[in-house]
Amino acid sequence: MRVSLTMPARGAYKKEPPAHCSQMSLKPPARDRLIVMTPKDLLKVLCNLHKRIGWSNNDSLAQDRKELEEQEYEFLNCLLVGDEHPLSIDDVQLSVCSKSLYRKRFRAVERCMSKIARLSGANFERWFSRFAQENPSVHPDGPCGDAHQFYKFLLANGQIPHSYIIQGYCWLARQLCYRLRCLFER
Amino acid sequence: MEASNVIASDVSLKAGTRLGIGWRPEIALAISQQPCLDFVEIVAENFMNMPALPPALLHLRELQVEIILHCISLSPGGAKRADQRKLQKINRLARETGARLLSDHICFVRARELESGHLMPVPRTAGAMRVMVDNILFLKERLEVPFALENIASICDWHNSHLDEAQFVAEVLERTDSLLLLDLANLYANSINHGFDPLEYLKQLPLHRLAYVHMAGGTMHGEFYHDTHAHAIPDQVYNLLATLRKMTDVPAVMLERDDKFPSEIELSRELNQLYTVCTRPPQTVGTAQQANSRNWFLQALSNN
Numbered sequence: 001m002r003v004s005l006t007m008p009a010r011g012a013y014k015k016e017p018p019a020h021c022s023q024m025s026l027k028p029p030a031r032d033r034l035i036v037m038t039p040k041d042l043l044k045v046l047c048n049l050h051k052r053i054g055w056s057n058n059d060s061l062a063q064d065r066k067e068l069e070e071q072e073y074e075f076l077n078c079l080l081v082g083d084e085h086p087l088s089i090d091d092v093q094l095s096v097c098s099k100s101l102y103r104k105r106f107r108a109v110e111r112c113m114s115k116i117a118r119l120s121g122a123n124f125e126r127w128f129s130r131f132a133q134e135n136p137s138v139h140p141d142g143p144c145g146d147a148h149q150f151y152k153f154l155l156a157n158g159q160i161p162h163s164y165i166i167q168g169y170c171w172l173a174r175q176l177c178y179r180l181r182c183l184f185e186r
Numbered sequence: 187m188e189a190s191n192v193i194a195s196d197v198s199l200k201a202g203t204r205l206g207i208g209w210r211p212e213i214a215l216a217i218s219q220q221p222c223l224d225f226v227e228i229v230a231e232n233f234m235n236m237p238a239l240p241p242a243l244l245h246l247r248e249l250q251v252e253i254i255l256h257c258i259s260l261s262p263g264g265a266k267r268a269d270q271r272k273l274q275k276i277n278r279l280a281r282e283t284g285a286r287l288l289s290d291h292i293c294f295v296r297a298r299e300l301e302s303g304h305l306m307p308v309p310r311t312a313g314a315m316r317v318m319v320d321n322i323l324f325l326k327e328r329l330e331v332p333f334a335l336e337n338i339a340s341i342c343d344w345h346n347s348h349l350d351e352a353q354f355v356a357e358v359l360e361r362t363d364s365l366l367l368l369d370l371a372n373l374y375a376n377s378i379n380h381g382f383d384p385l386e387y388l389k390q391l392p393l394h395r396l397a398y399v400h401m402a403g404g405t406m407h408g409e410f411y412h413d414t415h416a417h418a419i420p421d422q423v424y425n426l427l428a429t430l431r432k433m434t435d436v437p438a439v440m441l442e443r444d445d446k447f448p449s450e451i452e453l454s455r456e457l458n459q460l461y462t463v464c465t466r467p468p469q470t471v472g473t474a475q476q477a478n479s480r481n482w483f484l485q486a487l488s489n490n
Contacts, residue, residue, distance in 0.1 A: 065265045072297035090342070096407075140259075
């Protein structure tokens with residue numbers, strides 16, 4: 001929002017004061033080139049100006065947020081979904097980063113899944129690739145949330161992990177041993 | 187085992203740089219066997235929804251090992267401010283663990299509905315800086331413990347950035363009055379991937395804000411260095427730590443390992459090497475001003 005500092009044209013206030021003057025309780029000037037204001041009026045004008053500048057800063061921050069969101073969304077969209085890459089990022093860097101992110105996500109999910117159920121390597125990766133295409137965004141709850149999402153995806157596609165029960169019991173047993181060890185070491 | 191005994195037998199450790207490790211469940215037992223540790227860092231998001239802390243962590247606390255919190259999802263460089271409910275949970279966790287420091291990264295992790303699952307670099311523009319500063323001030327108003335910011339490793343960089351990384355980090359820290367969590371492994375990775383001099387980078391940082399240092403390993407894949415946290419710390423990163431010690435007092439140093447977890451002996455060996463670098467007298471001692479500006483974190487740990 002811009003504040004104009006130009007003087008009013010001759011005779012501009014003869015009919016009725018502009019809207020912003022009435023909001024500020026500014027009386028029309030008695031003479032064209034001389035604005036008569038009481039200290040109280042001056043204070044009001046200054047307060048109003050301060051508010052306007054404040055709004056202007058907030059507007060600017062909101063605009064910055066909007067622009068930043070646009071840039072970052074475009075970036076992530078390119079990395080995760082494979083959309084056209086933004087000009088502000090190097091092509092090779094993006095490609096390496098995208099692969100690296102995919103591998104990291106795969107490893108994280110694999111680690112979490114191994115606590116619940118481990119599928120055979122090749123099968124797991126093939127299904128994970130499909131899963132990542134259909135769900136480009138990592139789960140907001142992190143790797144475990146992602147693993148859970150993947151597990152549901154496998155169930156929905158009839159790929160029930162065959163070793164679920166055995167792996168689950170192994171994991172429980174390991175946890176129990178660990179807790180017992182901690183208990184005895186105290 | 188021998189390495190950890192060497193550390194334990196040296197009582198001078200308590201008078202110098204503090205030694206810590208990133209606590210992970212996979213190495214919980216190995217960590218509990220390390221008598222040399224002054225603190226452990228836990229990933230806050232992994233514990234904030236848990237009804238209680240794991241027994242292994244409680245055990246460490248009984249041994250007077252300080253617990254500090256590290257966040258990975260507050261996304262201070264994102265377009266949106268952090269979720270208030272999450273901040274409440276983090277505050278509760280800080281009270282529960284007695285943590286006196288909390289940190290996150292200079293990065294973003296989400297945009298609209300997309301979650302990256304990884305720390306992403308922020309475009310280093312004036313607009314992004316304003317948003318980030320506002321987000322961090324919002325965080326700091328609501329967090330009950332002091333806040334530190336960590337530099338990240340990135341393969342991608344924004345061409346439209348107006349500032350270089352060190353300037354951006356320094357400016358964010360100054361404007362938000364935050365502490366610095368300096369990850370030397372990330373600095374090393376970026377210096378290779380983006381071709382800059384890590385020493386020049388260090389010179390531009392407000393080192394009087396240094397809370398502690400992260401040390402980790404990585405590996406080269408093609409032209410890029412990947413900050414994997416799954417390999418041993420390379421010599422170049424140790425050299426950076428030695429250089430940093432010449433420039434300022436380093437209150438605390440921490441080993442980070444997130445994958446391919448080593449055996450207890452290997453872990454001890456790596457901690458021992460870190461300890462050796464931290465206790466070796468630096469060739470150039472920091473100035474009196476630097477010595478006086480040792481932050482609250484060191485003092486807090488010294489009180490234990």
